[in-house]
Amino acid sequence: MSELKYDRIIFATGNAGKMKEIRMILEDADREILSMKEAGITLDIREDGASYEENALIKARAVSACEQAGGAVVLADDSGLEIDYLQGEPGIYSARYLGEETSYRIKNSNLIERLNGVPEEARTARFVCAIAAVLPDGTELTVRAAIEGRIGYEERGSHGFGYDPIFFVPEFGKTTAELTEEEKNQVSHRGKALRLMKEELKRYEGTDCQ
Numbered sequence: 019m020s021e022l023k024y025d026r027i028i029f030a031t032g033n034a035g036k037m038k039e040i041r042m043i044l045e046d047a048d049r050e051i052l053s054m055k056e057a058g059i060t061l062d063i064r065e066d067g068a069s070y071e072e073n074a075l076i077k078a079r080a081v082s083a084c085e086q087a088g089g090a091v092v093l094a095d096d097s098g099l100e101i102d103y104l105q106g107e108p109g110i111y112s113a114r115y116l117g118e119e120t121s122y123r124i125k126n127s128n129l130i131e132r133l134n135g136v137p138e139e140a141r142t143a144r145f146v147c148a149i150a151a152v153l154p155d156g157t158e159l160t161v162r163a164a165i166e167g168r169i170g171y172e173e174r175g176s177h178g179f180g181y182d183p184i185f186f187v188p189e190f191g192k193t194t195a196e197l198t199e200e201e202k203n204q205v206s207h208r209g210k211a212l213r214l215m216k217e218e219l220k221r222y223e224g225t226d227c228q
Contacts, residue, residue: 070148163210
């Protein structure tokens, strides 16, 4: 098994909410965790893959190719909300649904309106997250995780971001925007995927990364 040596993780995102979650979940990785901006990387990356994994790899490869990323593990994610009644929409287009500049309040209202009259049992949905890693030696890894739930009837909660206020988690009786940070990180699609990726990195380096 190859020996993986690195002292930085660069996450290919500029989303402050996402970086906060990532740092909390990876706090025991004993590595500096940087956003693209913090690493001095400015890129306009076109995500035109056909799956979450492809989009995550597109971002991770682009950042890893930058001089500023030398010696770092580059992670990137692609995630989306899949609503069964809407045949999986918005899916991989979740961030671009109704336009990238459209507020999530408008996006959430639109989805609730499209489900008007749909009974509870048919409002099933899931958040899906794929995370890709490009290691300093060029090795690529991907993992995927999900959280199952339902679409609510109104926005609820002030935590989180994106579609969190309309995603209801039955086991908690709350939306993901009503969960505490600790609760959300434990059960969220991103939290699960990041923990899977931590295990992949540990296996690759052959030692405990803590």
